[in-house]
Amino acid sequence: MDPTTIATTTTAVLTTKRSNRSCRLVLLPYPLQGHINPMLQLANILYSKGFSITILHTHYNSPNPVNHPNFNFVPIPGVAEEKYPVSSIDNLISLMRYLNDKCMGAVEDCLERMALEDEGVACLVTDAQWFATQSIADRLKFPRIVNWTSNVSTFLTFAAVPLLRDMGYVRKFTDQEKRSDALVSGVELLKVRDLSSFLTSDPKGASELMELLVLGVKPAQAIIWNTVKELEELELPKLSHDFPSSHFLIGPLHKYFPPLSSSLLTQDQTCISWLDKQAPNSVLYVSFGSLAGVEESQFQEIAWGLANSKQPFLWVVRPGSIQGSEWLESLLDGYLEKIVEGKGYIVKWAPQQEVLAHFAIGGFLTHNGWNSTLESICEGVPMICSPRFGDQLTIARYVTDVWKIGVELKNGLERVEIEGAIKRLMADPEGLEIRARVNNLKEKVNNCLKKGGSSYSSLEDLVNYILSFKGGIK
Template sequence: MLAFYVLSQSYGHFFAEMKSEVPVKGLEPLKIKDLPKFLTSEPEGACKLLVLMVQGTRKARATIWNSFKELEELELTTLNKEFPNQHFLIGPFHKYFHATSSSILAQDKTSISWLDRHPHNSVLYVSFGSVANIEESEFLEIAWGLANSKQPFLWVVRPGSVKGSEWLETLPDGFLERIVEGRGYIVKWAPQQEVLAHPSTGGFWTHNGWNSTLESICEGVPMICSPSFGDQPPNARYASDVWKIGMVLENGFEREEIEGAIKRVMVDKEGTEMKTRVMNLKGKVDKCLKKDGSSYSSLEDLVDYILSFKR
């Protein structure tokens, strides 16, 4: 999240090379292909907007971040050099409130009772957020990757998220027969924070929006990363290469790579090591929100800072 603002200043030079594997100098391990992407017919206008965002942030007296110090301490050091104003890292925001849904879709609570029937850390939760759409060909690759992995999965398929389809009519022939005995469960929307906190959830295949990334960290769940646009690619790269709590599907949606990634995260030693690291971060989240923790103290500092303008 903090890295997004640092890299925005030089973003315009890379539009022609958005698929490049070349590292971004000074922002390793980010690659050019990890830079934030925006679907627009006016790339110059998008660049100008990013410049205005950076300039506005630099002029601000203070900036409030939905993050915590222990997660992005190195980025905070860089940010302080580029933006010499006050920074208050008081997140994760969602931990201050009970789980709520801002989606127009109703949460399907049957997903929780379905999870109740499975062993701990056995289920892969699959959800790509409330905005992203995919092609039918990609949907089919996802379906077969899930089926071929032979791992239990809870799959959120948002109505209209598959181009040209209302909901599940494009499921491939033979798919349902491959997920017998309750191995797969498909819903239109799920109570994500409850799902991630459920003991049966052992992995999260995500688009890596910042909220979803933080929610996964807060519940100690390793990730399979399929970013699309905006801040999702750098978030995914940090999850994979910096925090080492997930892995990126580098080639998009291909059933063989999907199957292999699921097994690596859910079954193999590599996934166990990811789980250990993300549980360590979960512990840091729990600590930072308590009295004298980094976010707790930063929130107190923010209150004092605001009140100082009334004195």
């Protein structure tokens, strides 16, 4: 296979009946919800192709082996045994540094022991955020494949960080720049006002880690992408040119099998019963994912923007996601009475894939994490975009400006703008046009998994690629 091309040409037709169980793959997920889910989805896909699967994981946010009886789970001794705080982007940066600096010895010891077992190790598959594992793979002579849990476009934006630094953007931004719609030269999709959130409150630290991520991906023998060729055709030539590995676009991973029981939070199923009583396409689903938080004032703005829109809504308010509050205690008197009237339903966590597939859902107010965005596209649900940090800015730009399947909250979380965006999406003619575009995209994305589709073919190529390895060391 030509490593400089996107691997979508089927070289052989495989079935799940062929047994490759003697070929063991070790998968190392990054210990956050948005990374654990796609890695376990990938594990199920590879297991269905006959591979033996071992999940190497931290104690922190450990997957539950009971929910995945087909896999062997191996904890990394001593690594992140305590609960690690990840309530802010600064905490996320600290976690990534800790795992890639302090934990490599323990990871290597585990892999070396597994290499000496009867099964050996055919291949190591790591989340991209374990960027320091390439040196371990090199020393142990393991082929290493990276699982990039976001899309190609965000990866190329991360790869442009040195250019952003050369242009003077890796710094604090003025108030005027935070409102600027000027496009960034060399990263044309992003606007200047996006960069302050893209680079976070610690521009230097964030940019350094983005560079390390890209440098950790570049020497990998292959990269697995939870995305679809048809979504990112324009970016693929640059990807192949700048990163001459083998690339396998096999997404959307969550559509291969029914939803996994891998949520780190308890899902409230009562919201499905509530949705069953609502009219088709009438409910706005609101969730900012498993990490993003809001200030108390922003929470108030969301609350009243939702109430004033007069549109039914299902709102996920994750405990601890509001600064200074445990849960709903910061809501003003009288607000919950509006909820009781039946216009809204609030839960601590929801079965998101089931929610987005429900007939009552007509829109999604989202932070634009890639998992959420891809799930929304797969169910034909248009979006209101309120990205918080990192890759979410690039994804939101694609949703609003490239695919045109959503609207943007340009001024952040303000009640008047939230109310207006809901009406645009759910009640105005513009919303019907957006819905038509996202349904067209839904059909394209779902077709890619059918026999002969781009993701179907790329998965077959990935299986053959892994089988070409000689089994690692024993």
